[in-house]
Amino acid sequence: MPPTPTTLRDRARGAVRDEVSKQAWRLFAAQGFELTTVDQIAAAAGMSRRTFFRYFESKEDLVLDRLLESGESVVDAMHERPADEPPWTALRGAFEAIVSVMEAHAVSSRPLQLMLHREPVLRGTVTELHRRWLESLTPLVAGRMPRRRGHRGPDVRAAAMTSSALACLEIAQTTWAADPSVRLSSLLDEVMGAVSPLD
Amino acid sequence: MPPTPTTLRDRARGAVRDEVSKQAWRLFAAQGFELTTVDQIAAAAGMSRRTFFRYFESKEDLVLDRLLESGESVVDAMHERPADEPPWTALRGAFEAIVSVMEAHAVSSRPLQLMLHREPVLRGTVTELHRRWLESLTPLVAGRMPRRRGHRGPDVRAAAMTSSALACLEIAQTTWAADPSVRLSSLLDEVMGAVSPLD
DNA sequence: GCCCGTTGTGACACTGAGTGTCAAACGCGG
DNA sequence: CCGCGTTTGACACTCAGTGTCACAACGGGC
Structure with missing residues (x-):
């Protein structure tokens, strides 16, 4: 089917x-x-x-389309992380899905990444992309957090953690695009580890 | 002078x-x-x-202008945090400069905030705002982090931490705008505390 | 074969943002 | 009052994006 x-x-x-x-x-x-x-x-x-x-829908839509495609895997990866893994670590693990692809196809990924922050118009597109990822990932992160007493609706703490992780990913990607001498995965480890300990 | x-x-x-x-x-x-x-x-x-x-320069510039103005104080506030305060806590403290103003002028801040995420065009503007804050705040955060052995240029870890903090701020602001029943400052505490412990 | 409704397409006209150019109007010191 | 630099408005232009309409292509039923 x-x-x-x-x-x-x-x-x-x-x-x-x-x-x-x-x-x-x-x-x-x-x-x-x-x-x-x-x-x-x-x-x-x-x-x-x-x-x-x-x-x-628009010229930007061409870019968003490609970015969405190349990043679908993150949600899948997040589902497959061990259930007892703490959220921050799980996010780091799930990001490996994009990170490894980017490193494997550095020749095309790097110019794309450079274009994304060279062209001001496209920065809004990246934001839109993150907004969508945030929507899909937040519930998964929320599932890994200690339940809150008497609080309805989507968990703000999960949203904040996911959004922070995406911010880290972006910093790592941008740095990596400009400086080929470091591995993206090490960079992401360093950066996410600095914000919150990776167990 | x-x-x-x-x-x-x-x-x-x-x-x-x-x-x-x-x-x-x-x-x-x-x-x-x-x-x-x-x-x-x-x-x-x-x-x-x-x-x-x-x-x-553009219609969006009107919005950016106002947001920049209302947030200049954060950098000042960051300068005035005690030197031995850890970076994450210092960021939380510095954000209080905007948070308190927003809570004091909730009647105007809330509709503005709502407009910012209702109008898709303006989401790019918010990103641009964050980009500027990131530039000013990153060096201040870097100054509070343990020096790295042999690494030139702006500290990526500081950028990631700052960017994550801004992500938290945005989540808190958005949530607060939609739900008047929680205090923005408590929300920010909760959210930043969930990402990384606030000492 | 023909007629039919559905769908894809191109032509045209329009709004709205943003830019270049140029000549007229303004403000001010001499 | 004159000249000089700045500010302004008018006009024309590019480019993104949308609405409308007429036409061509297709596929099925008869």
Whole structure:
């Protein structure tokens, strides 16, 4: 059973999205994000500007799409951490899913990462990405924290811890992108260990 | 000696900025940020659209400007924390500068805070704000951390800790804005205490 | 084969942010 | 009153994003 009931149309749509994305990233790499216009992307993908916007909500959406994809694994990884592991350590472990991929594909990850903080417009996109991760991860973190007496709703402490971990991840990623001499995983260990002890 | 050599022109410019800002915030409160156009703001301030952009780089800049202003005090507060206080505790203490102001002016702070996370465009602005605070605060935090053997440049651990603290602050602010029944300062204590012990 | 509704597409027009250019208006010292 | 530098507004332009509409492509039923 397919988890998403893949109809023919859905797959066609997916193929078009992939092609548009591919062309867009080619242009981004060559000219940068801001200097690339939607018209150029649409032309490169052989469609009208209007049609582009039927596949992606915005130019930023192209970037968000790629980042979401490359980071889906974190939630899965978090699920697979041992149940008795403390939340901070579990988050560090789950992050290994992205960290290892980034280190393995450093040649493409590093320029991407550099672009993300060189282009001011994209910083908002990164924030949006973190917002989504925060939503998925917070409940998982909350499950690992000592229950609170008489408190309804999502646990603020879990949200804060998750958000802090994401902040650490970002610092580590940014530092790593600029300085190839350190391993990303060591950097993340150092940085998360400094904020809160990793048991 | 004035720290900023306030010429007549500078003060005039400041006065205009204030007036524009005032009109803009009146409109934002009435219609929301996105629905308010630059033309409306310019008209309300009695100037042309083009002139508006000579005073503010963008519509978002109006918001950033106000947020920067209301948060300048944090850096000062950080300087005044006892030198032997551990960094996390010092950050918590320094945040009290904003927290107390927000609680004292809850009637205006709360709607502002709500607007900041209701309007998607403004989330990028908040990120930019945090980026600036991070820049100013990181060196101060680094000064409170055990020196590292043979490591040049700004301390990554200090950046991570500062960024995490800002993440906590944001979670606390957002929660507080939506739920008037808890004190912001208690919320921040709880949240920062959960991430790392507050000595 | 033809007719049908659904869906994808392009053309056009429009709003709104932001920028460059230029000429007119303003303010002030001489 | 004159000149000089600054401020301003008008105009034109680019680019993102949206609404509307007419048309082409497709697939099924007859």
